[in-house]
Amino acid sequence: MRDRPVDPVTATARAARFTKRSIKGASKRAGLRLALSMVDLTTLEGKDSSEKVRALCAKAIRPSELPFQPCLPSVAAVCVYPTLVDTAVRALEGSSVKVASVATGFPSGQYPLDVRLDDCARAIAAGADEVDMVISRGAFLAGRVDLVREEIRQTRATCVAAAASRARGDVHLKIILETGELGTLDAVRRASDIAIDAATSVAGAPPLRDGDLFIKTSTGKVQPAATMPVTLVMLEAIRDHHLATGVRIGMKPAGGIRTAKQALAYLVMVKETLGDAWLTPGLFRFGASTLANDLIRQLLRLELPRSTALDGVVSYASTYDASE
Numbered sequence: 086m087r088d089r090p091v092d093p094v095t096a097t098a099r100a101a102r103f104t105k106r107s108i109k110g111a112s113k114r115a116g117l118r119l120a121l122s123m124v125d126l127t128t129l130e131g132k133d134s135s136e137k138v139r140a141l142c143a144k145a146i147r148p149s150e151l152p153f154q155p156c157l158p159s160v161a162a163v164c165v166y167p168t169l170v171d172t173a174v175r176a177l178e179g180s181s182v183k184v185a186s187v188a189t190g191f192p193s194g195q196y197p198l199d200v201r202l203d204d205c206a207r208a209i210a211a212g213a214d215e216v217d218m219v220i221s222r223g224a225f226l227a228g229r230v231d232l233v234r235e236e237i238r239q240t241r242a243t244c245v246a247a248a249a250s251r252a253r254g255d256v257h258l259k260i261i262l263e264t265g266e267l268g269t270l271d272a273v274r275r276a277s278d279i280a281i282d283a284a285t286s287v288a289g290a291p292p293l294r295d296g297d298l299f300i301k302t303s304t305g306k307v308q309p310a311a312t313m314p315v316t317l318v319m320l321e322a323i324r325d326h327h328l329a330t331g332v333r334i335g336m337k338p339a340g341g342i343r344t345a346k347q348a349l350a351y352l353v354m355v356k357e358t359l360g361d362a363w364l365t366p367g368l369f370r371f372g373a374s375t376l377a378n379d380l381i382r383q384l385l386r387l388e389l390p391r392s393t394a395l396d397g398v399v400s401y402a403s404t405y406d407a408s409e
Contacts, residue, residue, distance in 0.1 A: 142176035174212035299335035310340025339372025
């Protein structure tokens with residue numbers, strides 16, 4: 086646990102410097118493709134339907150039908166409510182795209198713990214590869230950190246037990262801090278440390294491996310969502326845990342990241358804070374569906390021949406905008 090407060094002025098200034106890096110040519114192309122492979126396409130609306138999820142899954146597998154060489158990579162995952170996990174599993178069968186599900190009373194977390202754990206278990210039973218849980222922000226802000234620790238431990242224990250009862254394999258856990266409600270960067274750092282510590286101290290659970298656990302900024306339902314200073318503070322918590330234990334925790338900024346330029350700045354921050362090992366979908370994700378559209382638009386400008394008719398091509402990139 087960090088024993089000194091976060092200096093918000095220094096953190097904000099450091100985060101701003103990552104936006105000043107100039108990335109061009111082959112490095113820019115590689116960065117845009119990498120960012121696309123890290124996107125979790127997400128739809129979390131009351132009007133979600135099986136048809137909408139199937140359309141999202143088709144885009145996840147093949148983000149563009151345009152003549153890119155090589156073809157664009159698939160995105161990392163599709164994230165849906167638990168009731169639509171089965172639909173996503175069927176639509177993504179045979180692909181590399183993971184099925185993620187929000188659970189534990191998303192987005193508020195204001196449900197009894199047994200209800201939240203059942204929510205988690207049902208999503209896994211339906212086929213989810215990843216679970217995005219929310220912490221009780223009210224409990225955290227009220228100083229009831231032992232309650233927050235216990236809900237994280239029980240959620241991870243539920244993931245381990247539920248995954249063991251099926252043939253689909255392990256379940257990765259992402260812990261959403263909802264940083265927009267935590268108030269200060271110091272609170273963000275403390276919540277990050279608590280989340281990592283609690284998830285790594287579950288009695289009877291196997292030791293965490295690289296990428297088994299992510300910490301995540303936001304649900305996408307609260308503003309501000311992901312910001313670079315907040316993400317930097319969380320990356321530093323991950324770095325310090327890795328230095329102490331050798332285990333690599335993943336990171337997922339979610340909400341508010343809409344442009345390729347923003348995504349590249351985040352990748353620079355990850356590289357310079359954690360190193361190249363984290364530049365993989367197994368350890369870094371973007372929770373930002375509309376981001377995929379701008380990544381494709383920028384790749385169009387860099388990779389397709391000038392002779393390609395761009396009328397309709399750019400518009401294709403924006404044919405599906407899901408919620409973040």
